[in-house]
Amino acid sequence: MGGEKTQLPDQAVKIVEQETHNLSITLEELRRRVDSAAAVLAGVASLINHRQRYFGITGEHFSVNGYEGILIIDRLDEALLKSVRELLHGWVQKRKKIPDLKVLKTLTEKLAKKVESLKDRPVGFEVLFVVRGAFEFFEEFASDRPPHGVPELEHAFAHHLLGVIDRYVQSRERPVLRHFSDIAREYSVVSRLKCACGDEKFEVKMQALHQTPDGAPFDRMDLQCKACGTQRSVMFELPYFKDMYQIS
Ligand SMILES: [Zn+2]
16 A cells, blocks of 8 residues: 655655755856857756756655655656746846747747647646757757758747746646646656556546645545556645635
8 A cells, every 4th residue: 555645755855855956056057147049048958957867866765656756756847847937038038039930930830740749737747858859859950050040040949948838837836727737747647656566557446535634635546556456545735726715
């Protein structure tokens, strides 16, 4: 069984705090330095490089296919995407110049053909996957002697990335929307959870809303492995459940 608690163990909380702190240090350094579209894109790449690090650190203490490991990585992915958004947004505001809209449109269309689009309530790693794919193809376009020049293309790409990430960040920050995004994430966690038998085939037998003794709502999911029949339960905190009652 296991997973009877809704709170992450102390070691997990420590990793999340430490790595979030590291991200904010990198972000602050970058914000001071970034003075061109090329530099902002390089900055985004260096923020994304943090993922390899926190993946490794998490793996030293938890299984990255286990409940705690998945939750740690998800929280850090969210912190990472918020940092990337802040870097891009800060630069766009400072620069105050809109990109060549024709270049932006062409770039967006080209990328849409190469990179899968995001579903409605994506989880952080899915957004990161799209961003990484976009970077890969962007390098290709940029090395292809774009008619308007590379700096203009970089400028357009920075705006394109901001658009993709903004949509995700809003779904994590806007009341009600963030609650439904949490629910979508529960299913995403279950789909990645690996059973001790080696399969990722947990089926949700029951999902029910509960309350902790001090009144905090949480979801409990009863799961069964489709391969070996093992049953377990996992809990998810619902910090934004209250949104549902505070909207006029
Ligand atoms: Zn199993």
